[in-house]
Amino acid sequence: MGEGWHPYSGEVYVPSWWITNRGAKTQYITEEGGPYGILKADKMASLLRYRSSLYTMWVPVANQNGGPNNAPFHGYEGPKSNAFMQTIQGNESSYTLRANYWMMGAFSRYINRDAVRVSHNLGSATNVNPVAFKNPDGKIAVVVVNSNTTSQNFYISAASGQISATLPAKTVGTYVWTPTGAGTGTGTVTNYEAESQVNVVSSGDSTTAFADTSCSNGQCLSLLADGTNDNIAFTLNIPTTGTYDVKVGVKKGSSRGKLQMSVNNTNYGNVEDLYNSSFVYEELNIGLVPLTSGNQQIKFTVTGKNNSSTDYDLVFDYIKITKQ
Ligand SMILES: [Ca+2]
Numbered sequence: 001m002g003e004g005w006h007p008y009s010g011e012v013y014v015p016s017w018w019i020t021n022r023g024a025k026t027q028y029i030t031e032e033g034g035p036y037g038i039l040k041a042d043k044m045a046s047l048l049r050y051r052s053s054l055y056t057m058w059v060p061v062a063n064q065n066g067g068p069n070n071a072p073f074h075g076y077e078g079p080k081s082n083a084f085m086q087t088i089q090g091n092e093s094s095y096t097l098r099a100n101y102w103m104m105g106a107f108s109r110y111i112n113r114d115a116v117r118v119s120h121n122l123g124s125a126t127n128v129n130p131v132a133f134k135n136p137d138g139k140i141a142v143v144v145v146n147s148n149t150t151s152q153n154f155y156i157s158a159a160s161g162q163i164s165a166t167l168p169a170k171t172v173g174t175y176v177w178t179p180t181g182a183g184t185g186t187g188t189v190t191n192y193e194a195e196s197q198v199n200v201v202s203s204g205d206s207t208t209a210f211a212d213t214s215c216s217n218g219q220c221l222s223l224l225a226d227g228t229n230d231n232i233a234f235t236l237n238i239p240t241t242g243t244y245d246v247k248v249g250v251k252k253g254s255s256r257g258k259l260q261m262s263v264n265n266t267n268y269g270n271v272e273d274l275y276n277s278s279f280v281y282e283e284l285n286i287g288l289v290p291l292t293s294g295n296q297q298i299k300f301t302v303t304g305k306n307n308s309s310t311d312y313d314l315v316f317d318y319i320k321i322t323k324q
């Protein structure tokens, strides 16, 4: 049982809103027309991310006249390009696969029946539109849509690792991998309290340890950053060389900036927005990071701030690394 939608107008988040506000019924997009081209793939990704369990396009096949019926694409969108396939009337064995066919394939070939959607944050990737699923065979499939007129670089970061990729302009890419079981937190855990680190270097902005009973060890450390590219680096003594699952405890608030973690000038994890209208304590999941034994600098750079934020501050509680 569930509810069907034809989202010809309105917002793409309606299925999710409906579940939240009207009770958890399964949502289905049973018919959808425009927009076309890459914007269709973009809308498809959004509708699935907003918890639709189905996506059906209106027109699978049309003939060279946009028929055989009169709907739907005569005149205003052009008759040929909006179906999956175009056939020659009276000769169905002759057909041309249209762009929508390949775009739909970027989803349907890799997201298998009974796959479940994987929740994720969007990082800073307002420039690409992703949706992620876990298939019954355990594989993760992430479909990423770049609807821009320029190529886009991005990261996909998961507990089992991180990839960086580039999608050409107006392109859909699908990324499939088998989780290796990393990130399960079974290895040795080393915890570094931010406020206890003695080797801390900033971009000249002041750092202050302050008491807070909600912080681990009763204290957190603030970086009073005031602009993009301000940064703070903690030199941590890493126990052994290897791959670590890295988590960072932070205190979010209304004056916070966005951060990007890096080690030796390589970025790890997504850009994380520490803005929140009230104080909250969260653990950022950076993902897997290769670290060398001995002193290693873990750097956090301010990449900007939320429009609602009053400043670019960062507040750290701890850095926790788990050997894989
Ligand atoms: Ca500064």
Ligand SMILES: [Ca+2]
Binding pocket: 193, 194, 195, 215, 216, 217, 218, 219, 220, 221, 316, 317, 318
């Ligand atoms: Ca702490």
